[in-house]
Amino acid sequence: RVLSLLGRGPELNGAAMGTLKAGRVFSPLFSAFGPEPIQARMTIGDARVLVTTAAYYRRKVAAWRAELPGLAHVLLTDAIGDDLPDGTLSLADALADCPDRGGLAATRPDDMALLHFTSGTTGRPKGAIHVHEAVVWHRISGQIALDLHPDDIFWCTADPGWVTGTSYGIIAPLVIGASMIVDEAELDPARWLGILQDHRVTVWYTAPTAIRMLMKIADRAHPGIIAEHDLSQLRFLASVGEPLNPEGVVWGQDVIGLPFHDNWWQTETGGIMIANYRSLDIKPGSMGRPLPGIEAAIVEHHAATNAVEIIETPNTPGQLALRPGWPSMFRGYLNDPERYAKCFAGGWYLTGDLAQRDADGYFWFVGRADDMIKSSGHLIGPFEVESALMEHPAVAEAAAIGIPEPTAGEIVKALVALKPGYHWNETLRTALLAHARKQLGPAVAPREIDCRTNLPKTRSGKIMRRLLRARELGLPEGDISTLESDER
Numbered sequence: 001r002v003l004s005l006l007g008r009g010p011e012l013n014g015a016a017m018g019t020l021k022a023g024r025v026f027s028p029l030f031s032a033f034g035p036e037p038i039q040a041r042m043t044i045g046d047a048r049v050l051v052t053t054a055a056y057y058r059r060k061v062a063a064w065r066a067e068l069p070g071l072a073h074v075l076l077t078d079a080i081g082d083d084l085p086d087g088t089l090s091l092a093d094a095l096a097d098c099p100d101r102g103g104l105a106a107t108r109p110d111d112m113a114l115l116h117f118t119s120g121t122t123g124r125p126k127g128a129i130h131v132h133e134a135v136v137w138h139r140i141s142g143q144i145a146l147d148l149h150p151d152d153i154f155w156c157t158a159d160p161g162w163v164t165g166t167s168y169g170i171i172a173p174l175v176i177g178a179s180m181i182v183d184e185a186e187l188d189p190a191r192w193l194g195i196l197q198d199h200r201v202t203v204w205y206t207a208p209t210a211i212r213m214l215m216k217i218a219d220r221a222h223p224g225i226i227a228e229h230d231l232s233q234l235r236f237l238a239s240v241g242e243p244l245n246p247e248g249v250v251w252g253q254d255v256i257g258l259p260f261h262d263n264w265w266q267t268e269t270g271g272i273m274i275a276n277y278r279s280l281d282i283k284p285g286s287m288g289r290p291l292p293g294i295e296a297a298i299v300e301h302h303a304a305t306n307a308v309e310i311i312e313t314p315n316t317p318g319q320l321a322l323r324p325g326w327p328s329m330f331r332g333y334l335n336d337p338e339r340y341a342k343c344f345a346g347g348w349y350l351t352g353d354l355a356q357r358d359a360d361g362y363f364w365f366v367g368r369a370d371d372m373i374k375s376s377g378h379l380i381g382p383f384e385v386e387s388a389l390m391e392h393p394a395v396a397e398a399a400a401i402g403i404p405e406p407t408a409g410e411i412v413k414a415l416v417a418l419k420p421g422y423h424w425n426e427t428l429r430t431a432l433l434a435h436a437r438k439q440l441g442p443a444v445a446p447r448e449i450d451c452r453t454n455l456p457k458t459r460s461g462k463i464m465r466r467l468l469r470a471r472e473l474g475l476p477e478g479d480i481s482t483l484e485s486d487e488r
Contacts, residue, residue, distance in 0.1 A: 001024070001048050002015065002024050002025065002048070004029060004051045005053075006077065007184055008159060010182070020113060023104075027117070028161050030161030030443065031056065033441045033444065035063065036439050039064050040384075044335070045127055049074075049075065050071060053076060057074060058085060061074070065087065109131060110133060112331075113135075114131075114134065115127050116163045116166070125381065127333060128163075128267050128333060138167050138271055141172070142175075145263055145277050148172065148176045152203050153199060153203075155181035155196070155206075157183070158205070158206075162378065164205075181195060181199055189217060189225060192210070197229040201234060202235050204237050206237075208248060208377070209376040211260060215247070219254075223255050226256065234258060236261070238261045240263055242374045244285075246285035247284075250284055262276055262285075266353075269329060273291060276288035277291070286362045296321070298311045299350075301321075301346075301350055306345045308347070315357075318355070319353070320363065323349070375409060375410050378443050382412075386399060388440050388445075389449075392435050394416075395417075395419065396419045399414065399468055403469075403473070412445070414449045415455060424451040429450075429451075432449050
């Protein structure tokens with residue numbers, strides 16, 4: 001297992017391709033993670049090699065490295081000689097001393113190739129196993145859903161620390177033969193528009209967060225900074241990461257001259273399953289229709305019997321399910337076969353997402369069946385946030401929920417109950433925010449923290465995040481039959 005902890009750049013892409021060429025398993029980590037999420041993923045993944053920078057190593061790995069005895073090598077991309085921390089190697093020096101054996105390692109279609117981590121609503125992150133055969137679907141879906149051709153200049157803005165940035169930021173364009181743009185900096189509207197113009201990008205795959213930021217500074221009547229850039233080379237726009245509201249699709253058509261084509265997939269699917277692809281009429285707000293070869297349905301899962309009933313009536317919400325068998329389907333959760341088995345019932349893969357299908361066969365996202373938080377395209381598990389907050393000496397209990405926010409889609413808000421002897425004030429709030437940011441990194445840490453005397457729990461002691469979110473937003477509380485009686 002070769003894990004990378006790198007920002008976007010040539011070293012990350014080189015680590016990915018070199019690992020696959022050698023027949024090893026590549027697992028990218030998001031560089032904005034703090035020490036605890038990194039340690040959890042490296043431990044679960046049984047990391048043997050880490051490719052990172054000296055700064056990331058010192059800040060996020062060095063303090064706990066001894067707890068991972070299986071980590072044989074730490075290769076630093078930016079340090080040599082006296083700059084090397086103890087127990088690390090210079091990647092450049094190591095490559096210079098390593099003969100090029102040439103060729104590719106022999107692999108089978110079902111050999112593990114990629115390990116992508118996705119957070120769970122309870123418990124530790126899950127390592128989704130993907131195999132070499134996934135490349136078949138990366139290519140097909142890149143051609144159909146993104147309309148990629150060898151002469152395209154393609155820009156996928158997703159970080160390879162997330163599955164999109166690997167499947168479509170590295171693999172799909174390379175096997176199709178398209179030229180790729182890789183930008184190391186974070187989202188800045190002027191910079192991004194400059195890249196689209198100066199590099200003559202033809203196909204752009206980005207996130208609703210970026211689209212919403214552009215929508216804040218330009219509209220049809222006042223195109224502003226967008227009108228200052230020549231985007232005439234663009235021919236296809238696509239969105240991923242979270243549902244794109246209809247206004248974003250229409251805004252693209254009105255201001256850029258092209259609509260955004262939304263699509264749907266998950267870490268577990270490994271590639272795009274449902275899309276508004278170019279040959280279809282777009283229904284703004286829709287996920288689109290299944291790609292050729294993908295069988296999708298809206299179902300009701302009867303947990304008591306594990307039976308699955310297909311919902312045939314159009315526009316009726318239910319759980320989105322897929323018929324297993326496509327090449328990029330995950331083949332397991334690493335070392336957790338029971339959790340993997342629970343994803344399947346009645347010959348279907350149950351996605352955990354709620355959706356509905358209209359009479360024309362278009363699918364529409366309704367909501368998530370669990371407590372996952374999607375912020376700026378990042379999938380955040382509340383358990384990791386809560387665990388970090390619980391390490392602070394003042395915190396007795398913690399719950400993390402997603403709160404709607406116009407630009408990011410959702411932000412993480414934490415609610416804490418304090419231990420005796422501690423009193424809630426602005427100083428403690430600031431200290432908790434700083435603690436969480438240090439432990440988790442800015443992409444995962446909560447943006448808001450408030451105190452609650454009691455957090456609502458079920459009789460079995462599980463905090464009811466759904467109820468907390470409903471109360472925070474003034475929404476109906478729904479079923480509270482399992483709530484502890486003194487919390488009502």
